[in-house]
Amino acid sequence: APPPPPPSPGGRGRPPPGGGGGGGSHGVTxxxxxxxxxxxAAASTSILYGKLTPERAExxxxxxxxxxxxxxxxxxxxxxxxxxxxxxxRVPTFRADVRFFELPARGECWFGGGADLTPFYLVDDDVxxxxxxxRGVCGKVAGPDAGDVLYARIKRTCDEYFMIPARHERxxxxxxxxxxxxxxxxSVETAQLLVREVAAGFMPSYLPIVEKHVQEPYSEAxxxxxLVRRGRYIEFNLLYxxxxxxxxxxxxxxxxxxxxxxxxxxxxxxxxxxQADERLLEVLKEPREWGFGKEDGELxxxxxxxxxxxxxxxPRGAVVRHRMRxxxxxxxxxxxxxxxxxxxxxxxxxxxxxxPGRWDMLVGGLARVGEALRHTAxxxxxxxxxxxxxxxxxxxxxxxxxxxxxxxxxxxxxxxLQAPPDMKVAFRDGEVAQSSWLSLVDLxxxxxxxxxxxxxxxxxxxxxxxxxxGPERVxxxxxxx
Numbered sequence: 001a002p003p004p005p006p007p008s009p010g011g012r013g014r015p016p017p018g019g020g021g022g023g024g025s026h027g028v029t030x031x032x033x034x035x036x037x038x039x040x041a042a043a044s045t046s047i048l049y050g051k052l053t054p055e056r057a058e059x060x061x062x063x064x065x066x067x068x069x070x071x072x073x074x075x076x077x078x079x080x081x082x083x084x085x086x087x088x089x090r091v092p093t094f095r096a097d098v099r100f101f102e103l104p105a106r107g108e109c110w111f112g113g114g115a116d117l118t119p120f121y122l123v124d125d126d127v128x129x130x131x132x133x134x135r136g137v138c139g140k141v142a143g144p145d146a147g148d149v150l151y152a153r154i155k156r157t158c159d160e161y162f163m164i165p166a167r168h169e170r171x172x173x174x175x176x177x178x179x180x181x182x183x184x185x186x187s188v189e190t191a192q193l194l195v196r197e198v199a200a201g202f203m204p205s206y207l208p209i210v211e212k213h214v215q216e217p218y219s220e221a222x223x224x225x226x227l228v229r230r231g232r233y234i235e236f237n238l239l240y241x242x243x244x245x246x247x248x249x250x251x252x253x254x255x256x257x258x259x260x261x262x263x264x265x266x267x268x269x270x271x272x273x274x275q276a277d278e279r280l281l282e283v284l285k286e287p288r289e290w291g292f293g294k295e296d297g298e299l300x301x302x303x304x305x306x307x308x309x310x311x312x313x314x315p316r317g318a319v320v321r322h323r324m325r326x327x328x329x330x331x332x333x334x335x336x337x338x339x340x341x342x343x344x345x346x347x348x349x350x351x352x353x354x355x356p357g358r359w360d361m362l363v364g365g366l367a368r369v370g371e372a373l374r375h376t377a378x379x380x381x382x383x384x385x386x387x388x389x390x391x392x393x394x395x396x397x398x399x400x401x402x403x404x405x406x407x408x409x410x411x412x413x414x415x416x417l418q419a420p421p422d423m424k425v426a427f428r429d430g431e432v433a434q435s436s437w438l439s440l441v442d443l444x445x446x447x448x449x450x451x452x453x454x455x456x457x458x459x460x461x462x463x464x465x466x467x468x469x470g471p472e473r474v475x476x477x478x479x480x481x
Contacts, residue, residue: 024049031256037214039087040260048077059242060180064306069103076102082202085259089226090213092119092126093172093233093259094206098199099179111195112179115205116158118172118233120226122280126209127173131155131290133205134176141194142185145318149302150194151291152312152319154178159287164236169284171236175205179242224274227263234262289313289369300366302326303411313369320366320408327367328410329377330401330461331394333387334471335419335437341475343443344419346385346427346435348455354407357433360458361443363387364412377415385435386426389417395478401464405456412461416474440471 027046032038052060054071061068081097096115102108117130138154139147158177162170176198184190237258265274289299296315302324304311311324319326333344345361365380367373374391381387399414425435438446451459465474 038084041084042256044081046079083257089120089218089222090216091210092117096202098195111181111191113195113198114177116172116175120229121277127290135291137197137201141197145322148314148318149322152314156312221275225276228274230259230262231264234258299369300326301369323409325409328412329373330362330364330412330414331377332416341471342437342439345438347433349430349433351430355455358455360455362458362461373413399464401461403457403460418478
Protein backbone atom coordinates (compact mmCIF):
# COMPACT_ATOMS: atom_id res chain seq x y z
CA ALA A 1 0.00 0.00 0.00
CA PRO A 2 1.23 3.54 -0.65
CA PRO A 3 2.27 5.72 2.28
CA PRO A 4 -0.50 7.89 3.65
CA PRO A 5 -0.76 11.25 1.88
CA PRO A 6 0.41 14.37 3.71
CA PRO A 7 -2.30 16.67 5.03
CA SER A 8 -3.60 18.86 2.24
CA PRO A 9 -4.15 22.63 2.57
CA GLY A 10 -7.82 21.82 3.16
CA GLY A 11 -7.10 19.77 6.29
CA ARG A 12 -8.21 21.36 9.54
CA GLY A 13 -9.16 20.58 13.10
CA ARG A 14 -11.34 23.04 14.97
CA PRO A 15 -14.66 23.46 16.73
CA PRO A 16 -17.56 24.45 14.48
CA PRO A 17 -18.55 28.14 14.50
CA GLY A 18 -20.36 29.16 17.65
CA GLY A 19 -19.37 26.01 19.50
CA GLY A 20 -21.80 23.80 17.58
CA GLY A 21 -25.22 25.21 18.36
CA GLY A 22 -25.25 26.97 21.72
CA GLY A 23 -26.30 25.76 25.12
CA GLY A 24 -22.81 24.51 25.82
CA SER A 25 -22.84 22.11 22.87
CA HIS A 26 -19.48 21.76 21.22
CA GLY A 27 -17.30 19.46 19.16
CA VAL A 28 -14.22 19.15 17.00
CA THR A 29 -14.08 18.13 13.35
CA UNK A 30 -10.89 17.16 11.54
CA UNK A 31 -11.01 17.06 7.74
CA UNK A 32 -8.62 15.89 5.07
CA UNK A 33 -9.35 17.41 1.66
CA UNK A 34 -7.91 16.47 -1.71
CA UNK A 35 -5.81 13.53 -0.56
CA UNK A 36 -4.32 10.95 -2.90
CA UNK A 37 -6.32 8.11 -1.33
CA UNK A 38 -9.29 9.96 0.14
CA UNK A 39 -10.80 12.86 -1.71
CA UNK A 40 -12.38 13.82 1.57
CA ALA A 41 -12.18 12.21 4.99
CA ALA A 42 -13.67 13.58 8.19
CA ALA A 43 -13.62 12.63 11.85
CA SER A 44 -16.00 14.44 14.19
CA THR A 45 -16.72 14.53 17.87
CA SER A 46 -19.90 16.12 19.16
CA ILE A 47 -21.11 16.96 22.66
CA LEU A 48 -24.73 18.09 22.57
CA TYR A 49 -27.10 19.54 25.16
CA GLY A 50 -30.64 20.31 24.09
CA LYS A 51 -34.36 19.67 24.30
CA LEU A 52 -36.37 17.09 22.38
CA THR A 53 -38.29 18.36 19.39
CA PRO A 54 -41.84 17.00 18.94
CA GLU A 55 -40.63 14.84 16.03
CA ARG A 56 -37.72 13.40 18.00
CA ALA A 57 -39.88 12.75 21.06
CA GLU A 58 -42.39 10.86 18.90
CA UNK A 59 -39.63 8.80 17.26
CA UNK A 60 -38.26 7.74 20.65
CA UNK A 61 -41.64 6.78 22.06
CA UNK A 62 -42.61 3.12 21.99
CA UNK A 63 -46.06 2.39 23.43
CA UNK A 64 -45.46 -1.35 23.15
CA UNK A 65 -42.52 -1.00 25.53
CA UNK A 66 -44.33 1.48 27.74
CA UNK A 67 -42.09 4.39 26.74
CA UNK A 68 -43.49 7.82 26.02
CA UNK A 69 -41.47 11.01 25.64
CA UNK A 70 -42.52 14.63 25.38
CA UNK A 71 -41.19 17.59 23.46
CA UNK A 72 -39.07 19.87 25.59
CA UNK A 73 -37.42 17.15 27.69
CA UNK A 74 -33.74 17.84 28.25
CA UNK A 75 -31.19 15.50 26.70
CA UNK A 76 -27.42 15.11 26.58
CA UNK A 77 -25.66 13.32 23.74
CA UNK A 78 -22.17 12.63 22.49
CA UNK A 79 -20.88 10.99 19.33
CA UNK A 80 -17.76 10.08 17.40
CA UNK A 81 -18.28 9.73 13.66
CA UNK A 82 -16.04 8.99 10.68
CA UNK A 83 -16.55 9.14 6.95
CA UNK A 84 -13.99 8.36 4.24
CA UNK A 85 -14.74 9.23 0.61
CA UNK A 86 -12.16 7.57 -1.62
CA UNK A 87 -10.74 9.21 -4.73
CA UNK A 88 -10.68 5.92 -6.63
CA UNK A 89 -13.98 4.26 -7.61
CA ARG A 90 -12.23 0.98 -6.84
CA VAL A 91 -12.12 1.87 -3.14
CA PRO A 92 -15.44 1.94 -1.22
CA THR A 93 -16.74 4.76 0.92
CA PHE A 94 -16.74 4.00 4.65
CA ARG A 95 -18.94 5.48 7.38
CA ALA A 96 -18.91 4.66 11.08
CA ASP A 97 -19.98 6.12 14.40
CA VAL A 98 -20.64 5.46 18.07
CA ARG A 99 -23.16 7.44 20.13
CA PHE A 100 -24.45 7.93 23.65
CA PHE A 101 -27.80 9.55 24.48
CA GLU A 102 -29.08 10.48 27.93
CA LEU A 103 -32.31 11.85 29.38
CA PRO A 104 -31.00 12.98 32.78
CA ALA A 105 -34.36 13.83 34.33
CA ARG A 106 -35.53 10.26 33.72
CA GLY A 107 -32.25 8.57 34.55
CA GLU A 108 -32.38 6.87 31.13
CA CYS A 109 -29.53 6.39 28.70
CA TRP A 110 -28.64 4.25 25.71
CA PHE A 111 -25.99 3.62 23.08
CA GLY A 112 -25.93 3.60 19.31
CA GLY A 113 -23.41 3.03 16.57
CA GLY A 114 -22.44 1.15 13.49
CA ALA A 115 -20.17 0.81 10.48
CA ASP A 116 -21.16 0.38 6.84
CA LEU A 117 -19.53 0.09 3.44
CA THR A 118 -20.58 1.77 0.19
CA PRO A 119 -18.70 0.33 -2.78
CA PHE A 120 -19.02 1.55 -6.33
CA TYR A 121 -18.03 -1.80 -7.82
CA LEU A 122 -18.99 -5.02 -6.09
CA VAL A 123 -16.15 -7.30 -4.98
CA ASP A 124 -17.71 -10.21 -3.12
CA ASP A 125 -14.58 -11.09 -1.16
CA ASP A 126 -14.33 -7.53 0.21
CA VAL A 127 -17.93 -7.42 1.37
CA UNK A 128 -17.73 -10.88 2.91
CA UNK A 129 -14.54 -9.97 4.79
CA UNK A 130 -16.11 -6.74 6.04
CA UNK A 131 -19.24 -8.47 7.32
CA UNK A 132 -17.34 -11.37 8.84
CA UNK A 133 -15.15 -8.90 10.70
CA UNK A 134 -18.21 -7.41 12.35
CA ARG A 135 -19.71 -10.84 13.01
CA GLY A 136 -16.47 -11.61 14.81
CA VAL A 137 -16.74 -8.47 16.92
CA CYS A 138 -20.27 -9.47 17.97
CA GLY A 139 -19.03 -12.95 18.85
CA LYS A 140 -16.18 -11.53 20.91
CA VAL A 141 -18.61 -9.46 22.97
CA ALA A 142 -21.58 -11.82 23.27
CA GLY A 143 -20.20 -15.32 22.66
CA PRO A 144 -20.59 -17.67 19.65
CA ASP A 145 -24.37 -18.26 19.35
CA ALA A 146 -25.45 -15.00 20.96
CA GLY A 147 -22.88 -13.18 18.82
CA ASP A 148 -24.30 -14.63 15.61
CA VAL A 149 -27.80 -13.59 16.65
CA LEU A 150 -26.58 -10.11 17.64
CA TYR A 151 -24.76 -9.67 14.33
CA ALA A 152 -27.80 -10.94 12.37
CA ARG A 153 -30.05 -8.49 14.19
CA ILE A 154 -27.93 -5.37 13.77
CA LYS A 155 -26.99 -6.34 10.21
CA ARG A 156 -30.71 -6.45 9.36
CA THR A 157 -31.23 -3.11 11.10
CA CYS A 158 -28.43 -1.64 8.99
CA ASP A 159 -30.02 -2.90 5.75
CA GLU A 160 -33.35 -1.40 6.78
CA TYR A 161 -31.99 1.91 8.04
CA PHE A 162 -29.93 2.78 4.97
CA MET A 163 -32.86 2.30 2.60
CA ILE A 164 -33.61 4.99 0.00
CA PRO A 165 -37.36 4.44 -0.51
CA ALA A 166 -37.65 6.58 -3.63
CA ARG A 167 -34.97 4.44 -5.30
CA HIS A 168 -36.04 1.09 -3.83
CA GLU A 169 -32.42 0.42 -2.98
CA ARG A 170 -29.98 0.59 -0.09
CA UNK A 171 -27.23 3.17 0.09
CA UNK A 172 -24.54 0.48 0.21
CA UNK A 173 -23.84 -3.14 1.13
CA UNK A 174 -24.46 -2.52 4.80
CA UNK A 175 -22.58 -3.63 7.85
CA UNK A 176 -23.96 -3.10 11.34
CA UNK A 177 -26.21 -0.44 12.88
CA UNK A 178 -27.89 -0.21 16.27
CA UNK A 179 -29.74 2.46 18.23
CA UNK A 180 -31.42 2.71 21.63
CA UNK A 181 -29.26 -0.13 22.92
CA UNK A 182 -29.97 0.12 26.66
CA UNK A 183 -28.42 -3.19 27.65
CA UNK A 184 -27.07 -6.36 26.11
CA UNK A 185 -27.75 -9.73 27.73
CA UNK A 186 -29.24 -7.81 30.63
CA SER A 187 -26.13 -5.73 31.19
CA VAL A 188 -25.40 -2.05 30.54
CA GLU A 189 -21.70 -2.85 30.84
CA THR A 190 -21.91 -5.42 28.01
CA ALA A 191 -23.68 -2.86 25.83
CA GLN A 192 -20.90 -0.39 26.53
CA LEU A 193 -18.32 -3.07 25.72
CA LEU A 194 -19.94 -3.58 22.33
CA VAL A 195 -19.68 0.14 21.62
CA ARG A 196 -16.00 0.16 22.60
CA GLU A 197 -15.24 -2.86 20.40
CA VAL A 198 -17.12 -1.31 17.49
CA ALA A 199 -15.08 1.88 17.79
CA ALA A 200 -11.84 -0.11 18.02
CA GLY A 201 -12.80 -2.03 14.86
CA PHE A 202 -13.45 0.92 12.57
CA MET A 203 -10.12 1.00 10.75
CA PRO A 204 -9.22 -2.72 10.94
CA SER A 205 -12.49 -3.50 9.14
CA TYR A 206 -11.84 -1.01 6.33
CA LEU A 207 -8.13 -0.40 5.71
CA PRO A 208 -7.37 -3.88 4.29
CA ILE A 209 -9.93 -3.19 1.54
CA VAL A 210 -8.31 0.17 0.81
CA GLU A 211 -4.83 -1.34 0.63
CA LYS A 212 -6.07 -4.05 -1.74
CA HIS A 213 -7.53 -1.69 -4.35
CA VAL A 214 -5.98 1.77 -4.01
CA GLN A 215 -3.39 1.24 -6.77
CA GLU A 216 -5.80 -0.25 -9.31
CA PRO A 217 -6.31 1.83 -12.50
CA TYR A 218 -9.75 3.13 -13.40
CA SER A 219 -11.39 4.83 -16.37
CA GLU A 220 -13.25 8.11 -16.70
CA ALA A 221 -16.49 6.16 -17.17
CA UNK A 222 -15.86 4.38 -13.87
CA UNK A 223 -15.14 7.70 -12.17
CA UNK A 224 -18.42 9.05 -13.55
CA UNK A 225 -20.28 6.06 -12.08
CA UNK A 226 -18.66 6.82 -8.73
CA LEU A 227 -20.01 10.37 -8.84
CA VAL A 228 -23.51 9.15 -9.73
CA ARG A 229 -23.49 6.71 -6.80
CA ARG A 230 -22.28 9.51 -4.51
CA GLY A 231 -25.47 11.31 -5.45
CA ARG A 232 -27.39 8.48 -3.79
CA TYR A 233 -25.25 8.93 -0.71
CA ILE A 234 -26.24 12.60 -0.51
CA GLU A 235 -29.90 11.75 -1.08
CA PHE A 236 -29.94 9.46 1.92
CA ASN A 237 -28.07 11.86 4.19
CA LEU A 238 -30.32 14.82 3.47
CA LEU A 239 -33.69 13.06 3.18
CA TYR A 240 -33.59 10.09 5.54
CA UNK A 241 -30.79 10.34 8.10
CA UNK A 242 -32.38 10.57 11.57
CA UNK A 243 -29.89 13.09 12.88
CA UNK A 244 -30.80 15.49 10.07
CA UNK A 245 -34.55 14.80 10.27
CA UNK A 246 -34.75 15.38 14.00
CA UNK A 247 -32.40 18.33 14.21
CA UNK A 248 -29.69 16.57 16.19
CA UNK A 249 -26.99 16.90 13.52
CA UNK A 250 -24.93 20.07 13.22
CA UNK A 251 -25.27 21.47 9.70
CA UNK A 252 -21.55 21.95 9.08
CA UNK A 253 -20.83 18.39 10.13
CA UNK A 254 -23.58 17.08 7.86
CA UNK A 255 -22.06 18.87 4.90
CA UNK A 256 -18.45 18.03 5.69
CA UNK A 257 -19.41 14.34 5.77
CA UNK A 258 -20.69 14.63 2.21
CA UNK A 259 -18.53 13.63 -0.78
CA UNK A 260 -16.87 16.69 -2.33
CA UNK A 261 -18.00 15.98 -5.92
CA UNK A 262 -21.22 14.28 -6.99
CA UNK A 263 -23.35 13.86 -10.12
CA UNK A 264 -26.99 13.23 -10.88
CA UNK A 265 -28.20 11.98 -14.23
CA UNK A 266 -31.61 11.93 -15.85
CA UNK A 267 -32.02 9.30 -18.57
CA UNK A 268 -31.19 10.60 -22.04
CA UNK A 269 -30.12 13.96 -20.60
CA UNK A 270 -26.92 12.36 -19.31
CA UNK A 271 -24.01 14.20 -20.89
CA UNK A 272 -21.24 11.73 -20.04
CA UNK A 273 -21.14 7.92 -20.12
CA UNK A 274 -20.78 6.01 -16.89
CA GLN A 275 -19.86 2.37 -16.41
CA ALA A 276 -22.52 0.93 -14.12
CA ASP A 277 -22.15 -2.23 -12.03
CA GLU A 278 -25.38 -4.17 -12.52
CA ARG A 279 -24.39 -6.79 -9.92
CA LEU A 280 -24.03 -4.05 -7.33
CA LEU A 281 -27.47 -2.68 -8.16
CA GLU A 282 -29.00 -6.13 -7.66
CA VAL A 283 -27.41 -6.42 -4.21
CA LEU A 284 -28.58 -2.94 -3.23
CA LYS A 285 -32.16 -3.99 -3.98
CA GLU A 286 -31.90 -7.46 -2.38
CA PRO A 287 -29.26 -7.60 0.38
CA ARG A 288 -27.30 -10.81 0.88
CA GLU A 289 -26.27 -12.54 4.09
CA TRP A 290 -22.58 -11.80 3.62
CA GLY A 291 -21.48 -12.78 7.11
CA PHE A 292 -22.51 -16.44 6.86
CA GLY A 293 -21.32 -19.20 4.54
CA LYS A 294 -21.98 -22.82 3.66
CA GLU A 295 -20.09 -23.91 6.75
CA ASP A 296 -22.79 -22.27 8.89
CA GLY A 297 -25.51 -24.55 7.54
CA GLU A 298 -29.12 -23.59 6.89
CA LEU A 299 -30.12 -19.99 7.56
CA UNK A 300 -33.49 -19.11 9.06
CA UNK A 301 -35.34 -15.91 9.82
CA UNK A 302 -36.16 -14.90 13.36
CA UNK A 303 -38.82 -12.40 14.38
CA UNK A 304 -39.16 -9.51 16.76
CA UNK A 305 -40.71 -10.61 20.04
CA UNK A 306 -43.75 -8.36 19.66
CA UNK A 307 -44.49 -8.51 15.92
CA UNK A 308 -44.35 -10.71 12.84
CA UNK A 309 -41.58 -8.57 11.33
CA UNK A 310 -38.26 -10.28 10.61
CA UNK A 311 -35.56 -9.15 13.05
CA UNK A 312 -32.66 -11.01 11.48
CA UNK A 313 -31.36 -14.00 9.54
CA UNK A 314 -28.86 -16.39 11.07
CA PRO A 315 -27.68 -19.99 11.23
CA ARG A 316 -30.51 -22.29 12.28
CA GLY A 317 -28.48 -23.89 15.07
CA ALA A 318 -27.50 -20.62 16.70
CA VAL A 319 -30.98 -19.12 16.29
CA VAL A 320 -32.74 -22.14 17.82
CA ARG A 321 -30.20 -22.63 20.63
CA HIS A 322 -30.50 -18.96 21.52
CA ARG A 323 -34.29 -19.41 21.59
CA MET A 324 -35.11 -16.76 19.06
CA ARG A 325 -38.71 -16.63 17.82
CA UNK A 326 -38.79 -18.24 14.36
CA UNK A 327 -41.34 -18.60 11.56
CA UNK A 328 -42.82 -22.07 11.21
CA UNK A 329 -45.76 -24.23 10.22
CA UNK A 330 -47.85 -27.09 11.59
CA UNK A 331 -49.87 -29.27 9.21
CA UNK A 332 -52.81 -31.45 10.22
CA UNK A 333 -53.35 -34.37 7.78
CA UNK A 334 -56.85 -35.80 7.87
CA UNK A 335 -59.20 -38.01 5.91
CA UNK A 336 -62.95 -38.63 5.94
CA UNK A 337 -64.40 -42.11 6.21
CA UNK A 338 -68.15 -41.62 6.06
CA UNK A 339 -69.03 -39.30 8.92
CA UNK A 340 -65.77 -40.09 10.71
CA UNK A 341 -62.68 -37.89 10.57
CA UNK A 342 -59.30 -39.51 11.10
CA UNK A 343 -55.91 -37.87 11.67
CA UNK A 344 -52.55 -39.18 10.46
CA UNK A 345 -50.19 -39.42 13.44
CA UNK A 346 -46.56 -40.51 13.41
CA UNK A 347 -44.00 -41.61 15.96
CA UNK A 348 -40.55 -40.04 15.86
CA UNK A 349 -37.63 -42.44 15.71
CA UNK A 350 -35.55 -43.14 18.81
CA UNK A 351 -32.51 -41.65 17.06
CA UNK A 352 -34.01 -38.16 16.85
CA UNK A 353 -32.12 -35.56 18.88
CA UNK A 354 -35.35 -33.97 20.09
CA UNK A 355 -38.44 -35.77 21.43
CA PRO A 356 -37.19 -39.27 20.49
CA GLY A 357 -39.94 -41.88 20.41
CA ARG A 358 -42.77 -39.41 20.92
CA TRP A 359 -45.89 -39.20 18.79
CA ASP A 360 -47.07 -36.17 16.83
CA MET A 361 -50.41 -35.46 15.19
CA LEU A 362 -48.87 -32.68 13.08
CA VAL A 363 -46.07 -32.29 10.57
CA GLY A 364 -44.08 -29.15 11.29
CA GLY A 365 -40.90 -27.23 10.67
CA LEU A 366 -39.26 -23.84 10.27
CA ALA A 367 -39.47 -21.65 7.20
CA ARG A 368 -36.44 -20.98 5.07
CA VAL A 369 -35.33 -17.43 4.32
CA GLY A 370 -38.00 -15.64 2.30
CA GLU A 371 -40.10 -18.78 1.94
CA ALA A 372 -43.88 -18.41 1.80
CA LEU A 373 -45.41 -20.45 4.61
CA ARG A 374 -47.62 -22.46 2.26
CA HIS A 375 -44.46 -23.55 0.45
CA THR A 376 -42.84 -24.33 3.80
CA ALA A 377 -45.77 -26.60 4.65
CA UNK A 378 -45.55 -28.44 1.31
CA UNK A 379 -41.79 -28.89 1.70
CA UNK A 380 -42.07 -30.21 5.26
CA UNK A 381 -44.68 -32.79 4.22
CA UNK A 382 -42.23 -34.14 1.66
CA UNK A 383 -39.20 -34.07 3.93
CA UNK A 384 -40.84 -35.61 6.99
CA UNK A 385 -43.35 -38.11 5.62
CA UNK A 386 -42.54 -38.25 1.92
CA UNK A 387 -45.98 -36.84 1.06
CA UNK A 388 -46.02 -35.00 -2.26
CA UNK A 389 -48.53 -32.14 -2.14
CA UNK A 390 -48.58 -28.80 -3.89
CA UNK A 391 -48.92 -25.58 -1.87
CA UNK A 392 -52.35 -25.03 -3.45
CA UNK A 393 -53.61 -28.26 -1.84
CA UNK A 394 -53.01 -26.91 1.66
CA UNK A 395 -55.78 -25.17 3.57
CA UNK A 396 -54.63 -22.26 5.77
CA UNK A 397 -56.63 -22.29 8.99
CA UNK A 398 -56.01 -18.65 9.89
CA UNK A 399 -54.45 -19.77 13.19
CA UNK A 400 -51.11 -18.45 14.37
CA UNK A 401 -49.90 -20.26 17.48
CA UNK A 402 -47.03 -19.03 19.63
CA UNK A 403 -45.15 -22.26 20.30
CA UNK A 404 -42.56 -22.45 23.08
CA UNK A 405 -40.96 -25.62 24.39
CA UNK A 406 -37.55 -26.75 25.57
CA UNK A 407 -36.31 -26.89 21.97
CA UNK A 408 -37.48 -23.68 20.30
CA UNK A 409 -39.80 -20.70 20.08
CA UNK A 410 -41.89 -20.34 16.97
CA UNK A 411 -44.72 -18.31 15.52
CA UNK A 412 -46.48 -21.28 13.93
CA UNK A 413 -49.03 -20.97 11.12
CA UNK A 414 -51.52 -23.86 11.04
CA UNK A 415 -52.48 -25.62 7.79
CA UNK A 416 -54.53 -28.71 6.94
CA LEU A 417 -54.29 -31.27 4.17
CA GLN A 418 -57.10 -33.63 3.28
CA ALA A 419 -55.33 -36.81 2.23
CA PRO A 420 -56.01 -37.60 -1.45
CA PRO A 421 -56.97 -41.23 -2.23
CA ASP A 422 -53.57 -41.97 -3.79
CA MET A 423 -51.46 -40.36 -1.05
CA LYS A 424 -48.35 -42.33 -0.16
CA VAL A 425 -46.32 -42.04 3.03
CA ALA A 426 -42.60 -42.76 2.79
CA PHE A 427 -40.45 -42.27 5.88
CA ARG A 428 -36.98 -40.84 5.57
CA ASP A 429 -34.34 -42.97 7.31
CA GLY A 430 -33.96 -41.97 10.92
CA GLU A 431 -36.92 -39.58 10.91
CA VAL A 432 -40.06 -41.60 11.65
CA ALA A 433 -40.56 -45.03 13.26
CA GLN A 434 -44.20 -45.59 12.29
CA SER A 435 -47.47 -43.86 11.41
CA SER A 436 -51.10 -44.55 12.18
CA TRP A 437 -54.50 -43.19 11.22
CA LEU A 438 -56.40 -42.44 14.45
CA SER A 439 -60.07 -41.60 14.79
CA LEU A 440 -60.77 -38.45 16.79
CA VAL A 441 -62.21 -40.60 19.59
CA ASP A 442 -59.03 -42.68 19.79
CA LEU A 443 -56.71 -39.68 19.44
CA UNK A 444 -58.42 -37.70 22.16
CA UNK A 445 -58.47 -40.73 24.44
CA UNK A 446 -54.74 -41.28 23.98
CA UNK A 447 -54.02 -37.63 24.69
CA UNK A 448 -56.16 -37.74 27.81
CA UNK A 449 -54.26 -40.74 29.16
CA UNK A 450 -50.68 -39.87 28.09
CA UNK A 451 -49.93 -36.31 26.91
CA UNK A 452 -46.30 -36.84 27.93
CA UNK A 453 -45.90 -39.28 25.05
CA UNK A 454 -46.56 -36.55 22.46
CA UNK A 455 -44.36 -33.78 21.04
CA UNK A 456 -44.79 -30.56 23.04
CA UNK A 457 -44.95 -28.19 20.07
CA UNK A 458 -47.51 -30.40 18.32
CA UNK A 459 -49.67 -30.43 21.44
CA UNK A 460 -49.67 -26.62 21.59
CA UNK A 461 -50.87 -26.33 18.00
CA UNK A 462 -53.36 -29.18 18.51
CA UNK A 463 -54.86 -27.40 21.52
CA UNK A 464 -55.33 -24.28 19.39
CA UNK A 465 -57.04 -26.35 16.68
CA UNK A 466 -59.34 -27.87 19.30
CA UNK A 467 -60.29 -24.38 20.51
CA UNK A 468 -60.87 -23.45 16.86
CA UNK A 469 -63.48 -26.22 16.61
CA GLY A 470 -61.30 -29.28 16.19
CA PRO A 471 -60.59 -31.36 13.08
CA GLU A 472 -64.38 -31.56 12.57
CA ARG A 473 -64.47 -27.85 11.75
CA VAL A 474 -61.28 -28.15 9.68
CA UNK A 475 -62.91 -30.89 7.60
CA UNK A 476 -66.05 -28.76 7.15
CA UNK A 477 -63.98 -25.79 6.00
CA UNK A 478 -62.07 -27.95 3.57
CA UNK A 479 -65.35 -29.19 2.10
CA UNK A 480 -66.39 -25.60 1.45
CA UNK A 481 -63.03 -24.50 0.02
